[in-house]
Amino acid sequence: MAGKASPDDAASAIVGDDTVHRVAGLPGEAAPVGLTLALGRLRGLGVTGFRVALPAPGHPLGLSGPPEFNARALEAQEAVVGFGAPHGLVPEVSEVGPAGDVRVEVLWRCMAVREAPPADVPSLGEAERELAEALREATAVLTRLDVAGSGPAAQAAIDAYRARAEGPDESVLAPGYPPRAVRVLELARRVGLLVDVAHGAQDVGGAVSASELGARAEALRPVERVARRARVAAYNAYVEGVARG
Template sequence: MQLTSAPLVAWGNAWLSGHVGLDDAVDAVERRGGPNLIGTVPADDLPFDSGAPLRTALVRLRGLDLSVFRLALPTWGDPFGLVGPKELNQAALEAQEGVLLQLADTQIGLVPTADRRGSSYAGVSWTPYRATNTPPQIPGLAEAEQRLKLALIEAGRTLEGITDIAGFEPGVHEELGTLEAHQAPPLAHGYPPRAHRLAAQAERLARVIALAGPASGRGMTGGQAEERRRALHTLDMAVRRAHVAAHAAI
C-alpha cells in the first residue's frame, strides 16, 4: 500500500503539535513523493492560487487555524474516513486515499494525483474539495490493534490448507524483504511507540496483501478461491483502519 496521503498526515500533525519544524516536515513529505502542489477550490475558500507549493499552502492554512490532518483510506463499498459530500467521496474513492484538514470553522478534503511533467519531473498534485464539517469516525489504537489481530487470525484459519495460499509468484518473498529494508518509518516524530508499531505492522501486511494479488487458481476450487478473496478483503479493511488509527494517535 504505497500511500501518498500518509506522509502528509504524519508529518503535518508532527508539525502542528510542535515536534518538528515546518521545513523538516515539508522536506520529509517531498522526499517521499517529490514536490507537492496544492490547488484551490471555488469562492476563494483557500487564500492562495492554484498550484501553491506545499510550504506556502501550509503557512496560509495555519493562518486559518489549521488544527489537524486526518487520513482517509476508503475503498469501494467501505468509504472509511470520509465525511462527504459526494464530490469529495467520489474522488477519494477513485484514489483510495485522501486527507481531511480541520480549519477554524470548516473542513477541507485533499485528494492526491501523480504530477508528472516530461521524463524528469515527478511530484504530487492535491485537489481540494469542500468537506462536511464533521469529524470522521476513527477507531482508537487499542480497537484498531485488536481488530487487526483478529482479522489476521481469521485469515490464517481460513487460508490454512488452501493450495496456493498466498498466491505469490517466485521471488516475491525476496521482493518483500527488499521493500522492507528500504522502507522509511510510516510515522513522524512525536507519535507514541504503540502507534509506530501498529503503523509498521499495517504497512507490512498491506504489502503482503498487495503482493498476494489475485489467486492463480491452481489447485483451488471456486469455493476456496472465494474464501481466499474474502479473507484478504477482511484483512485489508483491518489494515486500513490500523493505518488511520495510527496516524491519528498524536
C-alpha cells in the first residue's frame, strides 16, 4: 500500500506457507478474488496502509468499530483495519485435505470500519518501556515455576527464546519500518516465548494445586497483554508515522 513492494511480493509474503488467500466482500466484486487483485483494488479505493488488531475477550486491542466488524474480529482474534479509506479485513482460516496432507486456506472478509483511533494501542516508546517491565515479571514467574525440570516442551520454548535473544531479525517487518519497531516486535516476541515457557511448565504438572495454577495464570495475564499491545504498536508503526505527517 505504501509503494515499497510490488503487489505480487506483498501477496506472497502474506500467504507464506498457506495454500491460498482470497478476499470476499470487496466493493464492486460479486465473488471472492485473489489477494494480488484485492490489494490493488483496496489501494484504488484509497487504502494507503493497514493497522493490525489483536483483540481478546474484554480487550478490543486495535479495533475502532463498528460493532459488526469488532464482533467478527474478536471471534477471529485478529484483523487488519484500513488507513485512508474505511475498509477492514477479518480472516476466516480453514484446513482442507486428508491427514498428513492438510493445507491452510484463508478467506478474508472485507467489511466497513469506522475511521477512528484504534483502541488501547501504545506508542513505540510506551510499548518499549512496558516490555522491559514485562520481561522482568515474566522472568520472575519462570523463576518461581522452576522450569529447569519441567520437561521437553518448556525446554524447547527456552531454546527458542535463546535463539531470539541473539539479535533482531530485520525481516520481521516489511520495508519502510523504523528500526525501533523491529526492536519492539522482537522484544514482544521474546516476552511471548517466556510466557509459553511458563505455560509449558504448568502443563507438565509444575503446580501442586488448582489454586496455584490459577495464581500463575493470573500473574501471566498482564504480561501477555503487554506483549500483545507491543506487537500491535510495532506492526502499526509505519501507518502511525504517516498519520503524524
